[in-house]
Amino acid sequence: MDINSSARFPFDTIGFDLDGTLLDTSGDLAAAVNHALASIDRPTLTVEQVKPMIGGGARHMLAQGLAATGGCDEATLDILQRRLLDHYEANITVHTRPFPGALDALDELAAMGVTIGIMTNKLEALAARILAELGLADRFACLIGGDTMGIGKPSPVPIQALVDRCGGGRAAFVGDSIYDVQAARAAGLPVVACSFGFLMQPVGELGADAIIDGYGELIPKLARLGGAT
Structure with a gap:
């Protein structure tokens, strides 16, 4: 053709x-997830661990990250979602x-x-x-x-x-x-x-x-x- x-x-x-x-976008998204996790003393995740969590939006991604590191209630998820988004917006094309x-x-x-x-x-x-x-x-x-x-x-x-x-x-x-x-x-x-x-x-x-x-x-x-x- x-x-x-x-x-x-x-x-x-x-x-x-x-x-x-x-x-x-995996490097920058993983960094944002890990920023939110570290803020409550959770272990961080590798980029390869975060990749399958991407696709359903930021809240869905974060919820999966929290589930993988011990779980979370909705109120805490609300707070951490804001932290994730703030970090991501400030570092949105570092690796992307x-x-x-x-x-x-x-x-x-x-x-x-x-x-x-x-x-x-x-x-x-x-x-x-x-x-x-x-x-x-x-x-x-x-x-x-x-x-x-x-x-x-x-x-x-x-x-x-x-x-x-x-x-x-x-x-x-x-x-x-x-x-x-x-x-x-x-x-x-x-x-x-x-x-x-x-x-x-x-x-x-x-x-x-x-x-x-x-x-x-x-x-x-x-x-x-x-x-x-």
């Missing part, structure tokens, strides 16, 4: 998850970088006239700040966070909103978690899973329509998924 021919690429809109899909090949894939999609958006369970303001600090904000037609619509993935509502805000047409979604797959499926979109993401389970168990091991595979797999000729 000639990737420069937009008429032959099957999708008008591609939505992306952020953490574990476009960006490797795009995954290898991600920007090249975005460039190729844009060159074909594909509209690109992000739907993440991260708070919209934090996601916007990351994109701004990394100089990536202008690449996306829309950004929907876990709080933008009042509900996050696995609800299909924010995925449907992404497609609408990107101008509609035939769409697909790219993510790394069961939340991404469930939300895309419920919204009626085909979904591609990233094997290099922050997996809570083996990537083959997510039920995605296609799997990529690196961004060099994304556009060819989307083309096959969409039945491009």
Whole structure:
């Protein structure tokens, strides 16, 4: 397939998850979790331990970190969530970088006239700040966070909103978690899973329509998924 021919690429809109899909945010998220844990004298966790906790939003991630180190009541969770978010916001792009090949894939999609958006369970303001600090904000037609619509993935509502805000047409979604797959499926979109993401389970168990091991595979797999000729 000639990737420069937009008429032959099957999708008008591609939505992306952020953490574990476009960006490797694991170092900064693990540091924020450990800051909250250390504030109540809990043992810290490795980045590899934190990775499977990412994807359901900051509170969910922190709750899992606390469960792994002794548990926590809701009142304490409220206090620690604020500590985590404050630390994360102050150190949001210390280690965070795009995954290898991600920007090249975005460039190729844009060159074909594909509209690109992000739907993440991260708070919209934090996601916007990351994109701004990394100089990536202008690449996306829309950004929907876990709080933008009042509900996050696995609800299909924010995925449907992404497609609408990107101008509609035939769409697909790219993510790394069961939340991404469930939300895309419920919204009626085909979904591609990233094997290099922050997996809570083996990537083959997510039920995605296609799997990529690196961004060099994304556009060819989307083309096959969409039945491009």
